[in-house]
Amino acid sequence: MYDFFEAFEQLSWVQFIGGHRFLYPALSVLHYFTIFWVVGTIALVNLRVLGLAGRSQTATEWTEQLAPWTWTAMAICLVTGFLEFAPGAGEFILSGMFLGKMAATLVAVVLAVVVHRNVRKWDQAPAIPGSAKVLAAACLVVWLGAILLGVEVANYGFF
Amino acid sequence: MQMGDVLMAWAQWLETSPWGFPVRTSLWLYPFIQLIHFGGLSLWVGTSTAVDLRLLGLGRRRQTAAQLSEQLFAWNWIGFGIALLGGFLLFSGIATALLVNAAFQVKLLYLVPIALVWHIIVQRKARTWGQTEQIPVLARLAGLVELLLWLSVVTAAVLIPNY
Numbered sequence: 001m002y003d004f005f006e007a008f009e010q011l012s013w014v015q016f017i018g019g020h021r022f023l024y025p026a027l028s029v030l031h032y033f034t035i036f037w038v039v040g041t042i043a044l045v046n047l048r049v050l051g052l053a054g055r056s057q058t059a060t061e062w063t064e065q066l067a068p069w070t071w072t073a074m075a076i077c078l079v080t081g082f083l084e085f086a087p088g089a090g091e092f093i094l095s096g097m098f099l100g101k102m103a104a105t106l107v108a109v110v111l112a113v114v115v116h117r118n119v120r121k122w123d124q125a126p127a128i129p130g131s132a133k134v135l136a137a138a139c140l141v142v143w144l145g146a147i148l149l150g151v152e153v154a155n156y157g158f159f
Numbered sequence: 160m161q162m163g164d165v166l167m168a169w170a171q172w173l174e175t176s177p178w179g180f181p182v183r184t185s186l187w188l189y190p191f192i193q194l195i196h197f198g199g200l201s202l203w204v205g206t207s208t209a210v211d212l213r214l215l216g217l218g219r220r221r222q223t224a225a226q227l228s229e230q231l232f233a234w235n236w237i238g239f240g241i242a243l244l245g246g247f248l249l250f251s252g253i254a255t256a257l258l259v260n261a262a263f264q265v266k267l268l269y270l271v272p273i274a275l276v277w278h279i280i281v282q283r284k285a286r287t288w289g290q291t292e293q294i295p296v297l298a299r300l301a302g303l304v305e306l307l308l309w310l311s312v313v314t315a316a317v318l319i320p321n322y
Contacts, residue, residue, distance in 0.1 A: 025318060043201060043205065065219045068218060
């Protein structure tokens, strides 16, 4: 599999991105910015479930406003992340830190989807269930973990 | 003694301070402080840009831009506080290097103050601009400018390792 990613690195458009003076930092900027966007909006939804934000609206209304930004930003984040990954694909794929970051991000996204999907149901109960709050808190923690691992990938490159 | 010397002396002191030294020397603490900085920025960017985009006429119309701005106000500034704390701790850890870093200087001395002032203006004006769906062109422009300003702050930050 390493060979596949090493071969992938050799593609001309991938090499173009990796060596480009402005394009690569630009991808980095967009990746960071959309990460903040994604995590921020998801955090706000989780905080609503926890009863700490947006209390003048129902959790459903709150989520409905923020969700479009979450998924739009996430799409951009994925694309920019992939384009940053591509020029060093072979090395990244061997990096435990990178793989850890991707795993954490995957779990975090799944948790976010679960929270988003259940908000309507939770609103219908007399009060937001305790289990929902646990889920929201877990979602927050996993996203923070994903950021932490992402930061380490940025700090060390690939190792 | 020149201003630069005073600042450098202060930076050196920060690096040996009870909070700066651990950030500087601990392998696990530095990324954790980065997490705090980025976590705060997530709240800050999420809440600020939601209003900017709403002023630009994008996003769900369930609430007016003014209402949205009001609802996000608290967490906007909580996010800022967290980001500021994280940023100060990061700075304390590597103050002497950052002080002479061109990208950092541009970021902290010019871009952040400008973006911050702009943000406060937009946030206050959102109350009147965003009361209806007839959002003035000036308001849309202001929202766009805020987005661009924070993007430029992140750009400067991303370029810090290059200088």
